[in-house]
Amino acid sequence: MDPQTISVYDRSAEQIAEQHKVLVPTRIYQLVNKFFIKGEACADIGCGIGRDSAWLSKQGYAVVSIDASEGMLQQARQLNPNAYFIQDSLPLLKKQADSSFTNVLCSAVIMHLADDQIACAVTNLVRITAVDGVLIISFRGTNSKDHRENGKLYSVIKLDKLVSLFTQAGTRLLHSEIDYQGDRDLEWTNIVLKKLPPLAV
Ligand SMILES: C[S@@+](CC[C@H](N)C(=O)[O-])C[C@H]1O[C@@H](n2cnc3c(N)ncnc32)[C@H](O)[C@@H]1O
Numbered sequence: 423m424d425p426q427t428i429s430v431y432d433r434s435a436e437q438i439a440e441q442h443k444v445l446v447p448t449r450i451y452q453l454v455n456k457f458f459i460k461g462e463a464c465a466d467i468g469c470g471i472g473r474d475s476a477w478l479s480k481q482g483y484a485v486v487s488i489d490a491s492e493g494m495l496q497q498a499r500q501l502n503p504n505a506y507f508i509q510d511s512l513p514l515l516k517k518q519a520d521s522s523f524t525n526v527l528c529s530a531v532i533m534h535l536a537d538d539q540i541a542c543a544v545t546n547l548v549r550i551t552a553v554d555g556v557l558i559i560s561f562r563g564t565n566s567k568d569h570r571e572n573g574k575l576y577s578v579i580k581l582d583k584l585v586s587l588f589t590q591a592g593t594r595l596l597h598s599e600i601d602y603q604g605d606r607d608l609e610w611t612n613i614v615l616k617k618l619p620p621l622a623v
Pocket of ligand 1: 447467
């Protein structure tokens with residue numbers, strides 16, 4: 423976890439909540455509809471204000487919403503009083519048991535980790551996923567030379583390197599794409615992976 427990033431989310435949670443409420447991540451919802459295993463347990467890692475958690479619940483998933491920022495979680499609890507929220511953080515996800523989720527969504531979060539935390543985050547995202555479960559990971563790039571925007575860290579993550587880490591951690595790539603968001607001059611990368619059974623010895 424990058425403490426500076428989390429303190430920005432804590433301090434600005436109310437304002438960020440106003441911005442995020444009106445964004446609809448249409449592409450992520452399409453990927454969920456195509457790849458997630460319907461009706462099963464789902465972790466929303468870095469859930470922010472819980473907008474996607476609420477949508478996933480409406481689609482019939484049993485959702486656990488996880489975020490490192492208490493400020494963002496407070497906003498999320500106000501918006502979704504009946505949902506289940508946990509304060510926990512990447513890269514370790516210490517409070518999450520092995521193989522506990524059939525579906526794992528981690529949208530717009532991992533670029534907030536330092537380079538040297540990405541491999542550990544991948545290991546733990548795969549660890550909490552059940553065999554044959556599906557992970558959807560989405561992250562964006564940055565145009566900032568020092569990789570900070572308003573104090574928040576935006577590490578540059580290379581698609582090939584990330585896929586290689588996920589493959590080594592025991593998953594198979596089902597889908598990858600890079601989307602260009604013209605109005606913000608930003609690239610978004612979305613990948614979908616399936617957790618494989620352990621190799622027989
Ligand atoms: C850009 S928001 C994305 C929120 C939501 N997933 C979405 O797509 O709208 C990033 C969220 O990730 C959380 N976050 C950042 N670093 C994290 C970490 N290391 N572990 C867990 N959550 C983290 C932040 O607190 C924030 O709520």
